[in-house]
Amino acid sequence: MKQFDFLILGSGIAGLSFALKVSPHGRVAIVTKKNRAESNTNYAQGGIASVTGRDDSFELHVRDTLAAGAGLCKEPVVRTIVEEGPARIQELIELGMKFSESENHSGSRVLDLGREGGHSRRRILHAKDMTGREIEAALLNAISKQPNISIFENHLAIDLITGQKLGYVSKNHCLGAYVFDKKGNCVETFSAPVTLLATGGCGKVYLYTTNPDIATGDGVAMAFRAGAGIANMEFVQFHPTCLYHPRAKSFLISEAVRGEGGILKNLDGVAFMDGAHPMKSLAPRDIVARAIDSEMKKTGADCVVLDITHEPANFIIERFPNIYRTCLGYGIDITREPIPVVPAAHYQCGGVVTNVDGETDIAGLYAVGEVACTGLHGANRLASNSLLEALVCAHRAAAKAIACLPPEAQVKIPPWQSGNATNADELVVVSHNWDEIRRLMWDYVGIVRTNKRLERAAKRIANLQDEIREYYWNFIVTSDLLELRNIATVAELIVRCALMRPESRGLNYNLDFPESNPEWAKRETVLRR
């Protein structure tokens, strides 16, 4: 058994920020399922929303966040995160993060502020179009100097270990996690009085997504199995502009491209957002994604296009070097031709229920970042608010965990039990079930929903879960099988939450209830095992 004071599952912005804050207070393990940098964070393009501009104010950022959230945000949480943002960003800069700068009117260098959908001001701090890569590098560099922190790469957390489950303590208490060592091909037990879930989101539950392969909703699935509350899973955010190209896998075209003048058009060149919303192509994401979906259905086209060719080529190349280079690699010169784009699953607004300090309803278990549901995003996340939420909440959760560090639990944790059969022929079942879940979620639980489709999805997911259970317990675990079990659980939770909400609000658009219902304005959909 490996014993630590703090066990952190995930090495994106949430896990790494938390690790840096707690490391002076004990031994820290960071468990991460691929290499240390592989995370949604690493692919973030647009940047971090925070109030630094002279024409901006906390009030305006709060107002924009609440408007995007369609009535469901928790206002005190929004205020805390918005107001504490600048201090956390300053810390990031002190760690070595280099945000892009530009010259102001008097010729001084100032932070360059980008604009994205739903923001009434320029307030996005960015590192060109590779903000996440720079943040991840700055945090990992700082972590490498901390002797108290050990990183376990290629280690996939399977399940949380809770006291109640083991019958040692009356309150449900997290004691650590069972972790699959992918290279060693064995399951290890990690114990710690404080465990942080920082496992990110669940984009891979859908066939088309902007997310990398790590995003299989493991944290939500583990927390649900452990008895934590899970909320608002129906609010899956579809990013309007994922590159549409047969060879491109999950490549995002940042909203910042629209922020700098990019215009969405159909294949006949009509700027269809002009009549759809006063903010046109820069309307909040739920509105833009639905408008694209409807345009594609109306015209029968496979995609729409994003046109920024009217901006000077040197500006485009300088501001969006990664997008320019990547598109060029697929034969698309974005300075000369419009970019083919489609919506794709992007962000999980719901998650493990926490307060703004990252506390879940299981003692000793914290959750921060995309895995958590703090109430900041409500029914639709405002662009670039997630990196901000992760930074602020990691700081607060670390302070809380240090202050409430429970005495080390003197419990004997039994080793992991697993089946011992192997059957290579059956591996095809795992990959078939993966594909089936992702396709049915895309077809039946996508941007536009109906109760009939949701119910159909629920039945199929239940059948698949029966198969997975049988397979899971009989055979030696593999990471594909563990992730399959998790995406099936998360798919179930998304469908159940969507069926619980008899209205359309934010990202949950249901043709059977096309309007918002005021009775549901403040109600979250909460599920427990």
Ligand code: FAD
């Ligand atoms: P992640 O960064 O996803 O990290 C999760 C970590 O957990 C990873 O290390 C992963 O390997 C690990 N993990 C997962 N499951 C397990 C397991 N079972 N065992 C062990 N380890 C596990 N947001 C913004 O605010 N601004 C942006 O500009 C922006 N751009 C984006 C662009 C793209 C392409 C994408 C996909 C997202 C973007 N987002 C953006 C969203 C934002 O990047 C994420 O919400 C945020 O980075 C999540 O951080 P996190 O630390 O919670 O999770």
Ligand code: SIN
């Ligand atoms: C983007 O750059 O468009 C992504 C921003 C975000 O998801 O917040």
